[in-house]
Amino acid sequence: xxxxxxxxxxxxxxxxxxxxxxxxxxxxxxxxxxxxxxxxxxxxxxxxxxxxxxxxxxxxxxxxxxxxxxxxxxxxxxxxxxxxxxxxxxxxxxxxxxxxxxxxxxxxxxxxxxxxxxxxxxxxxxxxxxxxxxxxxxxxxxxxxxxxxxxxxxxxxxxxxxxxxxxxxxxxxxxxxxxxxxxxxxxxxxxxxxxxxxx
Amino acid sequence: xxxxxxxxxxxxxxxxxxxxxxxxxxxxxxxxxxxxxxxxxxxxxxxxxxxxxxxxxxxxxxxxxxxxxxxxxxxxxxxxxxxxxxxxxxxxxxxxxxxxxxxxxxxxxxxxxxxxxxxxxxxxxxxxxxxxxxxxxxxxxxxxxxxxxxxxxxxxxxxxxxxxxxxxxxxxxxxxxxxxxxxxxxxxxxxxxxxxxxx
Numbered sequence: 001x002x003x004x005x006x007x008x009x010x011x012x013x014x015x016x017x018x019x020x021x022x023x024x025x026x027x028x029x030x031x032x033x034x035x036x037x038x039x040x041x042x043x044x045x046x047x048x049x050x051x052x053x054x055x056x057x058x059x060x061x062x063x064x065x066x067x068x069x070x071x072x073x074x075x076x077x078x079x080x081x082x083x084x085x086x087x088x089x090x091x092x093x094x095x096x097x098x099x100x101x102x103x104x105x106x107x108x109x110x111x112x113x114x115x116x117x118x119x120x121x122x123x124x125x126x127x128x129x130x131x132x133x134x135x136x137x138x139x140x141x142x143x144x145x146x147x148x149x150x151x152x153x154x155x156x157x158x159x160x161x162x163x164x165x166x167x168x169x170x171x172x173x174x175x176x177x178x179x180x181x182x183x184x185x186x187x188x189x190x191x192x193x194x195x196x197x198x199x
Numbered sequence: 200x201x202x203x204x205x206x207x208x209x210x211x212x213x214x215x216x217x218x219x220x221x222x223x224x225x226x227x228x229x230x231x232x233x234x235x236x237x238x239x240x241x242x243x244x245x246x247x248x249x250x251x252x253x254x255x256x257x258x259x260x261x262x263x264x265x266x267x268x269x270x271x272x273x274x275x276x277x278x279x280x281x282x283x284x285x286x287x288x289x290x291x292x293x294x295x296x297x298x299x300x301x302x303x304x305x306x307x308x309x310x311x312x313x314x315x316x317x318x319x320x321x322x323x324x325x326x327x328x329x330x331x332x333x334x335x336x337x338x339x340x341x342x343x344x345x346x347x348x349x350x351x352x353x354x355x356x357x358x359x360x361x362x363x364x365x366x367x368x369x370x371x372x373x374x375x376x377x378x379x380x381x382x383x384x385x386x387x388x389x390x391x392x393x394x395x396x397x398x
Contacts, residue, residue, distance in 0.1 A: 043275055071341035076242055076291040083282045091326070092275040115333060123337035127290070130333025131326050138317040138325030142270035 002027070002056045003187065006040065006049070006093055007063025009033040011159045012110070015176035016062055016183050027053055030063075040064065040089030043096075050100040058187045059097045060108045061090045067124040068167070074123065082128040091135055094149065104146040108186040109136060111153040113199055119167050129153070133195050140193030148192035154179040155199045174198055201226070201255045202386065205239065205248070205292055206262025208232040210358045211309070214375035215261055215382050226252055229262075239263065239288030242295075249299040257386045258296045259307045260289045266323040267366070273322065281327040290334055293348065303345040307385040308335060310352040312398055318366050328352070332394050339392030347391035353378040354398045373397055 001024045007013040008028030020026050028034035029049055036052055039045040040063060064086025067078045090109045097107060114122050115129035136151040143149060156164055158173040165173075182196040200223045206212040207227030219225050227233035228248055235251055238244040239262060263285025266277045289308045296306060313321050314328035335350040342348055355363055357372040364372075381395040 071294075071338055072297065072343060074294055076287055076294055079290055079294065080283075080287060083287060084279075087326075087330075088275055088279055088282060091278055095270075095273055095275055095278065098271065114337075118337040118340050120341060123334060123341065126337030127286075127330050127334040130336075131286075131330035134314060134329025135322060135326040137329075138313075138322035139270055141317050142319060142322065144271055 001058055003058040003060060004053050004056045005060045006038060007061060010062060012157055012176050012179060013062040015180040016060060019180035019184055040093060041084055046092050046096050050096055055100055055102055057102050058106045059093060060183055061093045062110050064089050066128055068121045070121055071123050079124050082124040087128045087131050090132055094139060098143060098147060101147050106187050107149040108183050109151040111151050113153060113155045115153060137193050150186040150194045150196060152182040153195055153197045200257055202257040203252050203255045204259045205237060206260060209261060211356055211375050211378060212261040214379040215259060218379035218383055239292060240283055245291050245295050249295055254299055254301050256301050257305045258292060259382055260292045261309045263288050265327055267320045269320055270322050278323050281323040286327045286330050289331055293338060297342060297346060300346050305386050306348040307382050308350045310350050312352060312354045314352060336392045349385040349393045349395060351381040352394055352396045
């Protein structure tokens with residue numbers, strides 16, 4: 001299969017690339033690195049990525065920014081960062097990408113444990129991750145040509161504990177390589193509309 | 200209690216107003232009708248509403264637009280309608296409104312059955328409704344001064360069946376007056392972070 005991993009140069013994305021590299025053709029896209037550069041908040045940038053990458057069998061998105069901060073000081077403008085970046089960015093990848101998928105292709109997005117287990121300063125993250133999971137369940141029943149869509153919800157990844165660990169008191173971390181296996185379940189499996197939780 | 204119902208002139212909102220009218224002071228806000236006019240997509244309009252309405256004991260939002268249409272033709276720009284209107288509109292009401300609530304006050308938002316039961320042309324609605332529920336669960340653990348937040352998820356309301364019934368094949372409708380009781384559970388009850396499903 002030809003697999004496009006958007007965010008494939010990040011901590012989780014590079015583990016996903018390694019998971020597939022031995023037995024599939026993997027193309028990576030990132031903000032500044034990778035085979036292609038893309039800004040997921042920009043319609044024409046995402047269109048250009050798919051035109052340049054050509055038809056693929058699987059699209060994986062492991063990217064998107066959120067706003068973290070105390071709820072009592074949060075503004076709608078700050079909240080909109082997560083809506084425009086991680087949420088609408090991943091939705092845009094799916095909406096545009098559906099036309100560039102071969103028959104029976106798949107889309108795999110990324111949410112996160114905070115969708116189900118809220119943390120302090122995480123209201124935007126809980127909202128956006130729940131929304132990505134909602135989108136996948138809504139989109140799954142409408143995608144044509146046998147195209148499937150799933151989402152992986154990872155716990156905090158071990159490789160990010162130094163940076164984010166203090167936000168996740170008592171959470172069990174998972175190595176990025178373990179989380180990456182869920183993307184294989186999505187890409188090579190037969191299910192659609194699923195949330196694969198790796199906790 | 201002094202209760203502000205934003206969207207209080209709509210089908211569901213006016214049933215909510217009737218539910219509380221006998222034993223509470225109810226203020227309504229709507230786009231064009233009600234005691235106050237407000238555009239929930241406009242930061243300064245929402246701020247002005249709360250300044251004019253003064254301190255309240257409960258904020259209820261029963262409003263917000265979504266985009267309905269086939270997934271295969273949907274653009275990110277169309278998808279953003281629901282994110283900016285129903286989702287960020289209700290979030291904005293909560294973020295600004297928290298400062299205008301008396302101690303132990305409450306916020307009650309509105310999602311919908313499509314959060315859990317996707318329908319054709321409803322990917323935006325499933326996403327936004329799931330997101331509103333996520334926000335409520337994320338915000339509940341951070342709100343100060345005993346302030347609570349919940350969300351009501353109604354099935355299609357009987358009064359809207361003529362307009363929307365064909366989107367909901369086989370769904371059981373509920374009269375708006377029955378859905379309105381869930382808002383009373385939220386306002387007068389003691390729970391927080393809850394999704395009250397009226398199906």
